[in-house]
Amino acid sequence: MKIIEVKDLKKIYKDGDIEVNAVNGINLTINQGEFVAVVGPSGSGKTTFLNMVGGLDSPTEGEIIVDNVNVSSLKGSQLIDFRMNNIGFVFQSYNLIPVLTAKENIEFVMHLQGKSKKERDKRAMELLDAVGLGDRADSRPSKLSGGQQQRVAVARALASKPKFILADEPTANLDSKTTAVLLDIMEKLNKDENITFVFSTHDPRVMKKARRIVTIEDGVIISDNIVKKE
Amino acid sequence: MITSIAWKNVWRNKTRSLVVIFAVIFGMFGGIFSSAVMTGMVELRIKKALQNEVPHILIRHKDFVANKELKYYINNADSIIEIVKGVEGVKNCSRRTDIIAMANTAKAASGVMVFGVDTMLEKKVCMLYKTICDTCGNYLTKSNQIVIGKRLASKIKAKVKSKIVLTLQSTDGNLTGGVFRVAGIFETKNAAFDEGNVYLLNSSLCNLINFDENNAHEISVMxxxxxxxxxxxxxxxxxxxxxxxxxxxxxxQPETAGMSDMMDVMLYITIGIILLALGFGIINTMLMAVLERVKELGMLMAIGMNKLKVFKMIMFETIMLTLTGGAIGLIVTYFIVLYYGHVGLDLGFLGNGYEAFGFDSVINPKLDGEFYFVVTILVILTGVLASIYPALKALKLNPVEAIRADN
Known part of the structure; x- marks a missing residue:
């Protein structure tokens, strides 16, 4: 089942008279349950591409259809609500709210969705258990290691029951051991719960785990390889 | 949850928040306490004026005030007093004969207003006799006695039992005079009053100026x-x-009566200026708080926090920060005002200056509940207004750029 469909996507930045084609006509389809790594050198356009897929940036041309909704046509609060209910974000530097505990960080997005306290409590604890941090529910981010913070960030991304998770260089700040633990958790969630993951990365450890590698260079896809059969 | 996060954010940078909170506390204390002192001064001034200087209600011939001429008198004052006493709410009445005179001692002279009073009646409407200290003599008991103010005594170098010659004009237009001994020296803390007014027995004054004792120039009503x-x-x-x-x-005494209203305006202007200054400090602090959280705010917007919620969060933070300082400032000031209201605040080192304007040097600071309520509303308003600029700054953030910001 198609979860993301990208058609002729272009993003042109203007710097005075100079136009920069950050994304230059990308077509891509990602199905439910895929574990995709979008790779490419710095400045290749992969982050811009993922920002547009995540509804954080708007395309100059083309369409992004997520679960039959044309994301590129959404504006303002519609777009914010769409992101909240359909996309889970994992950022390179975790970006947890430092004044909230691990559990509260996970609950936060559910609070924005208007979920009841009981429901929030239950799901937050389930997700913490899923990322192996059930015993750190009341710890603030400052008391967690980088790897633990990123696992909380993954749990937070899953809290809203999104259609897919967009992870922007999630392992860039982690050491090998922590990266392995995090990737194992994400792989497990992908396999067990059929959650779609799309990574932006140039970390070979992530690429090794990915089952599909989309390589972008100069704003276009230069290769799209299924590396393991599902 | 937004409220909870906002409160936790207030304490994210404890030092900075505490600096603002203490600024608000001291600002509130300074503004409110000085307001309470001013209010206490004015109330005391009014109280003293009513006790010693002016009656609650005064009856006089309508032309007397303009000319101060003896011929403009109240005919058969006792009958008027009887009528006035019949009015509901009237407690006591006293009658006076008024005349302008020159008071002389061997060393100096001064123009004064002479009041001829009936001691028994006067003590029921005017508490001036209570301001004569133990060592300053007594109130009027004999026909040749005069009671003068401390400032006049000092000016014309008179003491208790000193002789004072009053030179005045009788009803037939001739100059006349009399010698009186100082029976007592009063002190009202109103230097101008103490310098300008002297008291004789009504019978003595009437006799001196050939004025019919049945008549009077004014009737004081309490x-x-x-x-x-x-x-x-x-x-x-x-x-x-x-x-x-x-x-x-x-x-x-319109100047005394007007003080109260004028003081109210002054109090709110003072508090307004203090809150305005604090408001700018709060804006600065909240702006720093927003700018150092750009990345986090970007993340919040990315994961689905809409602009209204972001705005509310920053606004709540600002209001909580302001209200924390405001509430502590109000409570602390309330108890300090209560304490000094009870024991009195001695501004004796400034006493002479205050007394020249009719103020007592020991003030009992006082504020009514309405003032605290209005100040609380003003503090909240300051918080709301101070939050607008930082909150708008947060709303202008672009999630994509904010997430990649350095902080």
Whole structure:
């Protein structure tokens, strides 16, 4: 089942008279349950591409259809609500709210969705258990290691029951051991719960785990390889 | 949850928040306490004025005030007093004979207003006799006695039992005079009053100026409840002939009466200026708080926090920060005002300056509940207004750029 469909996507930045084609006509389809790594050198356009897929940036041309909704046509609060209910974000530097505990960080997005306290409590604890941090529910981010913070960030991304998770260089700040633990958790969630993951990365450890590698260079896809059969 | 996060964010940078909170506490204390001192001063001034200087209501011939001529008197004052006493709410009445005179001692002279009073009646409407200290003599008991103010005594170098010669004009237009001994020296803390007024027995003064004792220049009226002042004034006026004027203490001393209203305006201006200054400090602090959280705010917007919620969060933070300082400042000041209201605040080192304007040097700071309520509203308003700019700054953030910001 198609979860993301990208058609002729272009993003042109203007710097005075100079136009920069950050994304230059990308077509891509990602199905439910895929574990995709979008790779490419710095400045290749992969982050811009993922920002547009995540509804954080708007395309100059083309369409992004997520679960039959044309994301590129959404504006303002519609777009914010769409992101909240359909996309889970994992950022390179975790970006947890430092004044909230691990559990509260996970609950936060559910609070924005208007979920009841009981429901929030239950799901937050389930997700913490899923990322192996059930015993750190009341710890603030400052008391967690980088790897633990990123696992909380993954749990937070899953809290809203999104259609897919967009992870922007999630392992860039982690050491090998922590990266392995995090990737194992994400792989497990992908396999067990059929959650779609799309990574932006140039970390070979992530690429090794990915089952599909989309390589972008100069704003276009230069290769799209299924590396393991599902 | 937004409220909870906002509160936690207030304490994210404890030092910075505490600096703002203490600034608000000291600002509130400075503004409110000085307001309470000013209010206490004014109330005390009014109280003293009503006790010693002006009656609640005064009845006089309508032409007397302009000319101070002896011929403009109240005919058969006792009958008027009887009428006035019949008005509901009137407590006591006293009658006076007034005349301008020159008071001389061997060393100096000064122009004074001489009041001829009936001691028994006067003590029921005017507490001036209570301001004569133990070592300053007594109130009037004999016909050749005079009671003068401390400032006049100092000016004309008179003491208790000193001789004072009063030179004045009798009803037939001739200059006349009399020698009096100082029976007592009063001190009201109103230097101008103490310098300009002296008291004789009414019989002595009438005899001296050849004035019929049955008549008087003014009738002082003390009422039971000052809240009823205007009503009682109207009732008395309705019962008296048209050639008599019935005035309240507010008309006799408009500058004293106006102090209260003027003080209210001054208090709010003072608090307004303090809150304005604090508001700018709070804006600066909140702006810093927003700018150092750009990345986090970007993340919040990315994961689905809409602009209204972001705005509310920053606004709540600002209001909480302001209200924390405001509430502590209000409570602390309330108890300090209560304490000094009870024991009095001695501004003795400035006493002479205050007394020149009729103020006592020991002040009992006082503020009514309404003022605290209005200040609380103003503090909240300051918080709301101070939050707008930082909150708008947060709303202008672009999630994509904010997430990649350095902080």
């Amino acid at each position: 009422i039971k409840n000052l809240e009823e002042l205007d009503n009682i004034q109207a009732s008395i006026k309705a019962k008296l002939p048209n050639n008599y004027e019935v005035v309240t203490w507010k008309q006799l």
